[in-house]
Amino acid sequence: MILGLGNFNIFILKTKIVKGDLKSPFIYGIINKGDFMLLSNEWIDYECLSAGNGEKLERWGNVILRRPDPQAMWPIKNSNLWNNIDAFYHRSNKGGGYWEYKKQLPDHWIIKYKDLKFKVSPTNFKHTGLFPEQAANWDFSINKIKNSKRKIKVLNLFAYTGGATMAASYAGADVVHVDASKGMVEWAKENMKLCGLENNKIRFIVDDCLKFVQREFRRGNKYDVIIMDPPSYGRGPNGEMWKFEDNLYNLINECLKILSDEPLFFLINAYTTGISSTVLYNILKTTLESKYKGKVIAGEIGLPIKDNNLVLPCGIYGRWENEDTI
Numbered sequence: 648m649i650l651g652l653g654n655f656n657i658f659i660l661k662t663k664i665v666k667g668d669l670k671s672p673f674i675y676g677i678i679n680k681g682d683f684m685l686l687s688n689e690w691i692d693y694e695c696l697s698a699g700n701g702e703k704l705e706r707w708g709n710v711i712l713r714r715p716d717p718q719a720m721w722p723i724k725n726s727n728l729w730n731n732i733d734a735f736y737h738r739s740n741k742g743g744g745y746w747e748y749k750k751q752l753p754d755h756w757i758i759k760y761k762d763l764k765f766k767v768s769p770t771n772f773k774h775t776g777l778f779p780e781q782a783a784n785w786d787f788s789i790n791k792i793k794n795s796k797r798k799i800k801v802l803n804l805f806a807y808t809g810g811a812t813m814a815a816s817y818a819g820a821d822v823v824h825v826d827a828s829k830g831m832v833e834w835a836k837e838n839m840k841l842c843g844l845e846n847n848k849i850r851f852i853v854d855d856c857l858k859f860v861q862r863e864f865r866r867g868n869k870y871d872v873i874i875m876d877p878p879s880y881g882r883g884p885n886g887e888m889w890k891f892e893d894n895l896y897n898l899i900n901e902c903l904k905i906l907s908d909e910p911l912f913f914l915i916n917a918y919t920t921g922i923s924s925t926v927l928y929n930i931l932k933t934t935l936e937s938k939y940k941g942k943v944i945a946g947e948i949g950l951p952i953k954d955n956n957l958v959l960p961c962g963i964y965g966r967w968e969n970e971d972t973i
């Protein structure tokens with residue numbers, strides 16, 4: 648199907664690009680923008696069992712969690728499934744929320760994604776310490792780094808508990824992991840040990856991302872890969888304010904100054920409500936692609952929903968990648 652939209656001809660294709668089996672493994676590619684949904688559908692230890700009525704039901708290893716998900720606006724199909732849960736996160740009217748435990752759970756447990764292992768634990772702010780939808784980005788990073796057949800230096804910004812750090816290190820890269828939260832950096836170190844990557848070169852830094860990038864420029868340090876997962880709002884360790892809409896473009900421009908002469912890829916992930924993946928596409932086009940030969944694609948990230956064969960949208964990504972391994 649070809650749709651005319653202003654000056655563009657948009658080809659909406661139904662192609663089998665997504666690996667694995669979603670029973671109907673189609674994705675819709677808008678070719679001239681390179682808009683692809685990435686589906687994280689190769690998990691064994693994790694699955695989204697159901698979603699609807701503003702919540703999702705997930706299996707994390709043997710543990711079933713029920714958590715809010717504002718995107719799940721449709722009704723639940725199989726309500727019986729939702730009775731068998733281990734813990735339930737309730738939102739509070741006053742903001743935040745709390746976990747109600749239906750059975751005693753360990754403080755934390757381990758889940759595996761392919762050769763990587765992560766600690767998961769229900770946290771006060773409904774998170775578990777891992778974003779399972781990121782697996783598609785981890786797979787992309789691993790393939791890209793391995794296929795480059797050279798030593799790759801990665802900077803992971805807003806790096807949280809280090810999912811992307813572990814993937815890049817596992818693929819053989821040297822990684823610098825930066826996050827404002829000391830607690831998250833400690834969690835990432837635990838993940839490093841679980842993954843058996845202690846002997847790899849990973850530097851953990853507690854710092855404000857923008858300040859760190861500017862410092863790296865002054866020190867003359869360069870990176871072949873930059874990965875970032877900036878939140879909507881955040882604070883650096885000394886109260887430095889981060890606001891996605893106000894600060895993203897400047898941060899990317901600062902990052903350009905510390906890219907090596909042969910960058911491999913630049914990956915942005917975002918969960919900020921109301922930001923289209925086309926925004927990431929346009930920013931990468933006007934920054935990375937105007938300076939380096941390569942290709943930009945952007946789109947949504949999703950998880951398969953087991954009980955209705957639909958996809959749960961889980962944020963957006965945009966990436967530039969060099970042209971020799973495309």
Ligand SMILES: C[S@@+](CC[C@H](N)C(=O)[O-])C[C@H]1O[C@@H](n2cnc3c(N)ncnc32)[C@H](O)[C@@H]1O
Nearest residue numbers: 805807826827828855856876878881882883889
């Ligand atoms: C959405 S999480 C990242 C998720 C993670 N990349 C993943 O996929 O698992 C955002 C992280 O940004 C960190 N953060 C927020 N503001 C920051 C800042 N100004 N400088 C450094 N880190 C910041 C938070 O501590 C948090 O760990």
